[in-house]
Amino acid sequence: MLSCCQPRVLVGFAERRLRCYYKQIINGNKFSSQSSSLLIKTKEYGRLLSGSDIAKEILLTLSQEVKKLKVQNSGLIPQLAIVQVGAREDSNVYVKMKLKAAKNIGIIAKHIVLPSSTNEIELLGILSHLNLDPHVHGVIVQMPLDCVNSINSNLITDSVFPNKDVDGLNSRNQGKVAVGDLATGFLPCTPSGCLELVKRSGTKIEGSHTVVIGRSRIVGTPVSELFKWHNATVTTCHSKTKNLDEVVANADILVVAIGQPNLIKGEWIKKGAVVIDCGITSIPDATRKSGSRLVGDVDFEQARKRASWITPVPGGVGPMTVVMLMKNIVLAAVKAARTL
Structure with missing residues (x-):
C-alpha cells in the first residue's frame, strides 16, 4: 500500500516534469507563436519538433469539436472534475494550467479541494459521487495527495470509473493499452x-x-x-x-x-x-x-x-x-x- 505521505515512485517523474513545465508557463513562456510552421526546420540535422505549436493546432480543433458537440447534443458541454487533497503549491500550479486549458476550448472544469485531513473513505465517497454524476465526463485525482492520512493511491486511481478516467491511470485502461486495444479506453x-x-x-x-x-x-x-x-x-x-x-x-x-x-x-x-x-x-x-x-x-x-x-x-x-x-x-x- 502506498501512502500519500510516502515518496511517489510511480507518478513522481511525470509530476516533476510537468511541474517544471507549468512553472515555465507561469513565468511567461506560453505556447510559442513565433513560427507558423508546426515543424521548425533549421537544417538537415537538429530540426525542432515543437510540441507547443502542434498543441496549439490540436487545441483549435478540439475547440471546434466542443462547439459541434454542443450543437448536435442539445447543449451538451464536456465537464471535467479535478479532485485535489491538500494545497501543495506545485499541485496548485498544475491544476491552474488544467483549468485554463479546459476553459480555452470550452470545457467546464470544476475544482474540488479537500482538506489535508481527508481520509481514504471520504475521498472514495467523493469519487463515487462523481462517478455517478451524468453531467461529469472526466475525473482526475491530483497526485501526489497532500494529506496526513495513509491513502492507497492505486486504489484511488482504480476507483475512478474507466469511462471517466481521462488520465488513463485506471488499471483497466492500462490493461487495454498492454493488449493493443487502443480504441475503446483512454x-x-x-x-x-x-x-x-x-x-x-x-x-x-x-x-x-x-x-x-x-x-x-x-x-x-x-x-x-x-x-x-x-x-x-x-x-x-x-x-x-x-x-x-x-x-x-x-x-x-x-x-x-x-x-x-x-x-x-x-x-x-x-x-x-x-x-x-x-x-x-x-x-x-x-x-x-x-x-x-x-x-x-x-x-x-x-x-x-x-x-x-x-x-x-x-x-x-x-x-x-x-x-x-x-x-x-x-x-x-x-x-x-x-x-x-
Whole structure:
C-alpha cells in the first residue's frame, strides 16, 4: 500500500516534469507563436519538433469539436472534475494550467479541494459521487495527495470509473493499452503525446527500431506498448540495462523518460534518429537571471547535431501532455453522448 505521505515512485517523474513545465508557463513562456510552421526546420540535422505549436493546432480543433458537440447534443458541454487533497503549491500550479486549458476550448472544469485531513473513505465517497454524476465526463485525482492520512493511491486511481478516467491511470485502461486495444479506453497523456510528436515529424514508425529509456507506469511502459502496437520493434531500457550507449546508438526513434538531466550524450545518437525527450529538470545556471535553467534527459546541444528531429525542453513533450488530456475529456463526452 502506498501512502500519500510516502515518496511517489510511480507518478513522481511525470509530476516533476510537468511541474517544471507549468512553472515555465507561469513565468511567461506560453505556447510559442513565433513560427507558423508546426515543424521548425533549421537544417538537415537538429530540426525542432515543437510540441507547443502542434498543441496549439490540436487545441483549435478540439475547440471546434466542443462547439459541434454542443450543437448536435442539445447543449451538451464536456465537464471535467479535478479532485485535489491538500494545497501543495506545485499541485496548485498544475491544476491552474488544467483549468485554463479546459476553459480555452470550452470545457467546464470544476475544482474540488479537500482538506489535508481527508481520509481514504471520504475521498472514495467523493469519487463515487462523481462517478455517478451524468453531467461529469472526466475525473482526475491530483497526485501526489497532500494529506496526513495513509491513502492507497492505486486504489484511488482504480476507483475512478474507466469511462471517466481521462488520465488513463485506471488499471483497466492500462490493461487495454498492454493488449493493443487502443480504441475503446483512454490513452495515457504523455505517452500518446510522444507518439503524436513522432507521427507529426513524418517519420515511419512501422519497422523502426524504437528505444525507450525508462519503464515507469506513467510514461516509459505505456510508451513502449504504444510504439509496439504501431509495429515498431521496441527495446526498453532501465537502470539495470548494460551498455546503454550501444543500445541508444541503434535507435531510429529514441524516447527518453528517466528523470536524469543530460543522461543521454549526443555522441550516442544515431545519425538521423528522432529524439523525444520527456525529461525536464531545473539545474543551476549562474548566467541566467533566475539562477537556473530547464534541461531534459538528453544533452540537447550535442544531440541536435546528429538527430533529424528533436524535441526542445521546455516546449516539446510538456504541451502535448496537456493537449492529450483535453482530447481525452472531449472523447469522454462524445462517448457519453452516444448513450443518451
